[in-house]
Amino acid sequence: MDIPRTVSVALADRPVEGSRCLEAGAGVGATTAGLVDAGASRVYAITNDRGHALSTRERVGDESGLSAAPNGKRSGAADRLAVLEADLRAIPLPDGSVDLITAHGLCNVLDPPALSRIVDELHRVAAPGSHLVVDDYDPLPNDAAVRDLFAVENAASELATGRSALTFYPSSVLRDLFVGKGWAFDRERTLLDPVPWTASHLSAHADAAASFAVNCPDVVGDLLAARAERLAAEIGNESVGRMYSLAFRFPT
Amino acid sequence: METRPLGNTGHDSTVMTFGTIALNWLEQEGANQMVEHVLDYGVNHFDVAPTYGDAELKLEPKLRQHREEIFLGCKTGERDYEGAWQRLEQSLDRLGVEKIDLYQVHGLEYDEELDEITGDGGALEAFREAKAEGLIDYIGLTSHSRPSLILNAIDRIDDLESVMFPLNPVVAGKDDEEHDYEAVLRRANEENIGTLGIKAFAAESWPDTDELPERDRPFCNWYRPVCSPDAIRDRFDFAASQGLTSVVSAGDPKLVTMILEAAADYDGLDEAAQRSLIEAARHDDSPVPEQLHH
Numbered sequence: 001m002d003i004p005r006t007v008s009v010a011l012a013d014r015p016v017e018g019s020r021c022l023e024a025g026a027g028v029g030a031t032t033a034g035l036v037d038a039g040a041s042r043v044y045a046i047t048n049d050r051g052h053a054l055s056t057r058e059r060v061g062d063e064s065g066l067s068a069a070p071n072g073k074r075s076g077a078a079d080r081l082a083v084l085e086a087d088l089r090a091i092p093l094p095d096g097s098v099d100l101i102t103a104h105g106l107c108n109v110l111d112p113p114a115l116s117r118i119v120d121e122l123h124r125v126a127a128p129g130s131h132l133v134v135d136d137y138d139p140l141p142n143d144a145a146v147r148d149l150f151a152v153e154n155a156a157s158e159l160a161t162g163r164s165a166l167t168f169y170p171s172s173v174l175r176d177l178f179v180g181k182g183w184a185f186d187r188e189r190t191l192l193d194p195v196p197w198t199a200s201h202l203s204a205h206a207d208a209a210a211s212f213a214v215n216c217p218d219v220v221g222d223l224l225a226a227r228a229e230r231l232a233a234e235i236g237n238e239s240v241g242r243m244y245s246l247a248f249r250f251p252t
Numbered sequence: 253m254e255t256r257p258l259g260n261t262g263h264d265s266t267v268m269t270f271g272t273i274a275l276n277w278l279e280q281e282g283a284n285q286m287v288e289h290v291l292d293y294g295v296n297h298f299d300v301a302p303t304y305g306d307a308e309l310k311l312e313p314k315l316r317q318h319r320e321e322i323f324l325g326c327k328t329g330e331r332d333y334e335g336a337w338q339r340l341e342q343s344l345d346r347l348g349v350e351k352i353d354l355y356q357v358h359g360l361e362y363d364e365e366l367d368e369i370t371g372d373g374g375a376l377e378a379f380r381e382a383k384a385e386g387l388i389d390y391i392g393l394t395s396h397s398r399p400s401l402i403l404n405a406i407d408r409i410d411d412l413e414s415v416m417f418p419l420n421p422v423v424a425g426k427d428d429e430e431h432d433y434e435a436v437l438r439r440a441n442e443e444n445i446g447t448l449g450i451k452a453f454a455a456e457s458w459p460d461t462d463e464l465p466e467r468d469r470p471f472c473n474w475y476r477p478v479c480s481p482d483a484i485r486d487r488f489d490f491a492a493s494q495g496l497t498s499v500v501s502a503g504d505p506k507l508v509t510m511i512l513e514a515a516a517d518y519d520g521l522d523e524a525a526q527r528s529l530i531e532a533a534r535h536d537d538s539p540v541p542e543q544l545h546h
């Protein structure tokens with residue numbers, strides 16, 4: 001699969017080759033593909049979404065590209081990839097077992113309590129001297145049209161599950177959070193500016209709102225789902241906001 | 253308008269090259285106005301070909317008037333010595349000029365064609381004779397074909413001074429070898445060969461003719477172009493920021509003024525904004541639904 005530039009740029013200055021990697025929140029496999037392509041000796045792609053686990057395995061596991069492990073042995077993607085369907089609040093890996101952790105577009109789908117617990121877990125599985133890459137979005141400016149769509153998605157999620165679907169943390173907040181856990185801040189770079197929210201993103205967010213709305217009190221749910229769909233259609237697409245990449249080291 | 257050195261030629265081309273195929277779709281009076289309009293923006297590099305309808309003939313009157321202001325690129329699709337000579341003489345005649353500044357192998361598509369062009373009795377023999385006689389100054393090549401073929405041509409044609417090839421955010425977002433025109437750009441820059449970008453404004457292929465007959469297409473380009481001023485500007489800025497010498501304007505005259513405006517205002521594009529355009533194109537084109545993120 002094509003590896004997004006957001007991923008390749010975030011990984012470009014990290015020692016992926018020969019590393020045991022953990023992709024926290026695998027999504028549709030983009031970062032997992034980037035790690036495999038960059039020569040990771042092992043990639044654990046963890047997601048709690050069965051559809052994402054399947055698509056990551058299908059899209060990345062079948063890649064025929066060969067990379068060298070530290071011992072010089074060359075193996076294909078399937079031999080180096082383990083897609084795990086699991087809760088990141090209880091990562092099924094031992095303490096100190098990975099050298100590089102990526103969380104690409106993960107934190108914005110975590111509310112503060114979940115974020116806090118996952119930060120603890122990432123800390124637990126990180127080996128001394130390991131690297132951490134956290135890529136996410138700054139809060140959108142007040143005049144961004146897509147804010148309205150995300151507000152509706154959050155309203156539906158709050159009513160259905162009691163928590164927000166999306167939280168855009170400023171880079172400084174995530175930096176300070178990880179530093180507070182003992183990670184040493186290494187660098188920040190801008191991945192996207194502006195961020196292109198395309199018609200396909202907006203339609204995916206409208207669909208997400210609709211799936212939360214199913215579990216809302218009926219009239220409210222229908223209204224929110226319809227509102228999300230209308231907003232996605234009206235906005236069409238919008239390029240706004242910034243996606244950033246933070247990198248940290250775990251003290252040896 | 254910004255200018256950049258065209259490889260080793262000593263010529264500084266404007267960051268926009270006028271693709272004169274646009275003249276084919278205009279009457280003579282409109283074509284004359286278009287050339288004046290393009291020159292008013294300071295564009296100094298024009299590109300034409302005998303296969304662009306009657307673009308050569310429509311360009312001729314204004315070319316005669318402004319010959320000194322225009323670096324003229326022309327092409328031939330002929331692959332053998334005789335054919336290339338005939339086509340060159342025909343273009344000189346139709347364009348009403350004594351010399352073509354840059355004469356290009358047009359639309360290289362197959363390995364066998366490269367063998368023929370570079371072999372005994374091939375088109376390049378005619379190019380070199382014409383160069384010795386002062387009928388052309390420089391030799392170039394254009395191709396929409398596989399990047400590996402263009403790289404091969406760079407290796408095999410020692411006196412190549414320019415290459416013309418596709419570059420846009422859709423292509424840049426694809427990692428496979430078939431789309432790695434950035435490798436062509438890198439190699440050309442290493443060897444100080446001028447680079448001319450085409451398809452900068454291409455959005456997607458036209459739908460099947462059953463769905464949209466050719467006569468009902470709203471633009472004369474081979475592809476559906478982007479057409480809003482903002483999108484034109486984004487696409488121009490992207491192509492110009494990749495390190496090309498010059499970006500060739502789109503073939504439909506309706507788009508030319510927007511491209512001129514973008515070229516005149518061009519002031520660089522930072523890397524995060526370049527990635528933003530690649531990312532937008534990647535999602536427009538993505539086979540995977542339901543992506544919330546980038």
